[in-house]
Amino acid sequence: MSPFNIPEDLRGLTEEELRTSREKFGFNEIRKAHKATSADVLLDILKEPMLILLIFIAVIYVATGNYGEAVFMFVALIAVSGISLYQNNRSRKALEALKKLNEPLSKVIRNSQVKQIPTREIAVGDLCITEEGEMINADGSILHSNDFSVNESALTGESFSIFKDKDSVDNYIYSGTIAVSGLAVFKVERIGEATRMGKIGLSVLNIREEKSPLQVQIGRFVRMMAIVGIIIFLLVCVVSFYNTGNFVDSLLNGLTLAMSVLPEEIPVAFTTFMALGAWKLMREGIIVKRSSIVETLGSTTVICTDKTGTITENSMQLEYFYEYRSDKTFDxxxxxxxxxxxxxxYAMWSSEPVPFDPMERTLHRIYEETQPHDLRKSYRLFHEYPLEGRPPMMTHLFENHNKERIIAAKGAPEAILKVCTLPESEKSRIQTLTEKFGHEGYRVLGVAGCQFEGSDFPTRQQEFRFDFLGLTVFYDPPKKGIKEVFQHIYEAGIKVKVITGDNADTTKAIASLAGIRQTDTAVNGTEIMTYExxxxxxVVAHNTLFTRMFPDAKVAVIHALKKRGEEVAMLGDGVNDGPALKAAHIGVAMGNKGTDIAKSAAGLVITNDDLGKLITGIAAGRRIYLNLKKAIQYIISIHIPVILTVSLPLFLGWAFPQIFTPVHVIFLELVMGPTCSIVYENEPIEKNVMQQPPRKISHTFLSFKELTISIIQGIIITAGVLLAYQFAFQNGGSEEKTRAMVFCTLILANIFLSFTNRSFFYSVFDSFKNRNSLLAGITFLVLLMLFTILYVKPVSLFFKVTGLSLTEIAVSFLIAVISVLWFEIYKLLKRINRTG
Structure with missing residues (x-):
């Protein structure tokens, strides 16, 4: 919290006044869109095609007097709904936790004390303090200000900032706007829905968030499978009715197949993976504002980073003064x-009276420590020119009771030298000194002062005739461990661009120390704006360093990178970074030192300002995306044998055409659902993932090759299951015995598939090194249920199976092993080719 000396007349609300205000006006919040209750969620779940099929089949069983099957269907209905509800609740709670963590804080004066409170607790009558880079969170009128300007583009669409104070014709400021410079204290007059932004907010409450590319691709795939399911359902019904003449049995056959085709696990898996991924990142100190950003993180190809506060510590240690009159550098x-x-x-007077920038705070501290007489209370700021120009400078005008003036300016040395009355030879000499400091990684500011009588101040600060006083030389060291962070970024195949307002010499020095590559040349912001x-x-493809950058130039670089097809993450913490953070695919703001404008523009916030956390986020994005692919490939591979086992005996006219009934299929669905959406979500990251280049976001989530592999896996498992069918039948097995062999083989194949598909590169034995307790737990549970079905008499009668001998179990086991673990040979050849 910035230091703030409270004027005596600014006392704020008392506790009693706060209670009265709260009772009358409530909290500072906008009514949320209808929040789904558990009943709403359950109703949505029951609208899913799989659940509708279950209900329909249960009704048919009741109508035909098969009450046992009907009860099982209703129990299955409860189980499937319960699993979906559990997954939905996990996702919802994760997202609610994210929203709570994203809630902004505000500074208020209460009982003559500055307090930081959650924004929703701002009350009418509160005295709020807002500073440069912060979001204004209520409507009110200015009571006290210092160099205060505000950007109201959120309300007006105008991008320029407006200076306001208590004497302005319009001294009102509004919720949702941004403090661009200075500081203001304002009295809150409207909160929540009564604010101008609140009234706008009510009109957009129910606007739905646009789906991500991956969501669109998955939705398209599920719809295609649903259409295939309808076609096969009709085909099975017709063939079955033609063969048997029994309409009810034919309908049940068709519905059984429809259940086996519908991949309803896929959308559930997507929602679960993204929401829980965002929640896990939150625990790592990475706040993701929208869970779909998790998907994009893993495909980042370029990281654009600010320098100060991102690569460096933003500590701004004052190392030297260069005093021009004595031509001496002081340490x-x-x-x-x-x-x-x-x-x-003059370095102090050119800073804000209430400093919030680290350099200005340092200058105020040095002034306190070195000057025998502190004149700050004797002078008042009566005119000012904000930081502007390319490169920038700023000027402050102070006056005391005797009308004695101090006019002080500071800024980029090039900007200060340009407005000073110095011979060109002297300017050149000082510029050479500035470059020398820059080459050593120092940040240099020029300081100047001037005399001016009267009140007819020039429109632009550059029109004053300044006397050059000297240079302030700061050192902002690279963060500890930053070199290793960039090493990991490069290893992951991600390019780095540095986009900073600092000069080229300082940026090159710091970038080299931080381990950034290709730092020989730098392009400045003015050059950027001249290019077609x-x-x-x-230019953006072949350069790494972009210096003396201003907001428009930063945005131009981001857009150019996007034009190249790059997936761009932008890191920043300042007011000037806001537009670029918004323009990037992923805006990443620093949580501690980042301004509100940066945090509101970003989609992701690193709470402790540790750039290494971005690597954690990218790794999580890649892990989640790859695990989602594994889950979907598993779903495709295991659905194929279920579909073909239901349909082929019927189409081929085998002895037992209805080898699976809805009872068997729904049991398989209960096994497959948790495996793909719970187990694979919990799968650790593979060891080679962060050494591979990032995927392109435009690529389909499953390539033709990946889809082909999953289909082949499914067909070979089908061949194995049908081999078990023929083995049982040829050895005189009854329908119950044959069904038991087929069922056992398919369940065992499902277990082996869930293990082998943990990696499509490393062997199943390597995968065991990555502990996944959920997979072990579900495997044990599935085997327990399988043996219960086979050997517990009432259950086996219900499932219409009979117990298997040890030999038959061994045959099923062997067939399942061969039909799945052949894939380990494929992976071995893949590893040999990679290393060969």
Whole structure:
């Protein structure tokens, strides 16, 4: 929290006044869109095609007097609904936790004390403090301000900032707008839905979020499978009715197949993976504002990063002063030297009276420590020019009771030298000194002062005639461990671009220390704006450092990278980073030192400002995407044998055409659902994932090759299951014995498939090193249920199976092993080719 000396007349609400205000006006929040209750969620689940089929089949069983099967269907209905409800609740709770963590804080004055409170607790009558880069969270009128300007584009569409104070014609500020510079204290007059932004917010409550590319692809795939299911359902009904003349049995056969075709696990898996992925990232200190961002994280191809506060510590240690009159550089031990008095004073006066920037805070501290007389309370800021220009500078005008003035300016050395009355030879000499400091990684500011009588101030600060006073030399060291972070980024096949407002020399030095590659050349913001689109696309491809950048130039670089087909993550923490954070595919803001404008523009916030957390996020994105692919490939592979085992005996006219009934299929669905959406979501990251290049976001979630592999896996498992069918039948097995062999083989194949598909590259034995307790637990549970079905008499009678001998179990086991674990040979050849 920035230091703030409270004027005596700004006391704020008392506890009693706060209670009265709260009772009358409520909390500072906008009514949420209808929040789904558990009943609403359950109703939505019951609208799913699989559940509708279950209900329909149960009704048929009741109508035909098969009450045992009907009860099982209703129990299955409860079980499937319960699993879906559990998954939905996990996802919902994860998202609610994210929203709660995203809730902003606000500073208020209450009982003459500055407090930080959740924004929803702001009350009418509160005195709110807002500073540069912060979001304004209520409507109110300014009571006190300092160099305060506000961007109201959220309400007006105008992108420029407006200076306001208590004496302005319009001294009102609004919720949802951004403080661009300075500080203001305003009295809250409207909160929540009564604010201008609140009234707009009510009109957009029910606008649905656009689906991500992956969601669209998955939705398309599920719809295609549903159409295939309808076609096969009709075909099976017709063939069965033609063969038997029994309409009810034919309908049940068709519905059995329809149940086996519908891949309803896929959308559930997607929602679960994304929501739980976001929740797990939150526990790592990475706040994801929308769960779909998790999907995009893993495909990042370029990271654009600001320098100050992102690569560096943003500690801004003052290392040297260069005093022009004495032509001497003073280090830390010499700051008390009387020759520095004027330079230190003007460096402080050119800063904000209530500093919030680290450099300005340092200058105020050095002034306090070195000056015998503190004149800050004797002078008031009566005119100012904000930070502007390319490169930028700023000017403050102070005056005391005797009308004595101090006019102080600071900014980029190039900007300050340009407005100073110095010979060109001297300007060149000082510029050379500035470059020398820059090459050593220091950040340099020029300081100047001037005399001006009267009140006819120039429109632009550059029109004053300044006297050059000297340079302030800061060092902002790279963060600890930053070199290793960038090493990991490069290993992951991701490119790095540095986009900063600092000069080229300092940026090159810091970038080299941080381990960033290709730092020989730098392009500045002014150059960026001169390029045509095609030229700019080439420039951003071949350069790493972009210096003296301003918001428009930053956005131009982001757009050029996107034009190249890159998936861009932008890291930043300042006001000027806001537009670029918004323009990038993924805006990443720093949580501690980041401004509200940066955090509101970003889609992801790193709470402790540790850039290494971005690697964690990218790794999580890749893990989640790959695990989702594994889950979907598993679903495809295991659905094929279920579909073909139900249909082929009927189409081929085998002895037992109805080898599976809805009872068997729904049991298989109960096994497959948790495996894909719970077990695979919990699967750890594979060891080679962060050494592979990122995927392109435009690629379909399953390539033709990947889809073909899953289909082949499914067909070979089908062959094995049908071999078990023929083995049992040829050895004189009854329908119950044959069904038991087929059922046992398919369940065992399902278990082996869930293990072998944990990796499509490493062997199943390597995968055992990645502990997944959920997989072990579900495997044990499935085997327990299988043996219960086979050997517990009432259950086996219900499932119309009979117990298997040890030899028959061994045959089923062997067939399942061969029909699944052949894939290990394919993976071995893949590894040999990769290393060969």
């Amino acid at each position: 830390r031990d010499e700051f008390a030297d009387s020759r520095l008095s004027l330079l230190i004073s 689109e095609k030229e700019l696309v080439e």
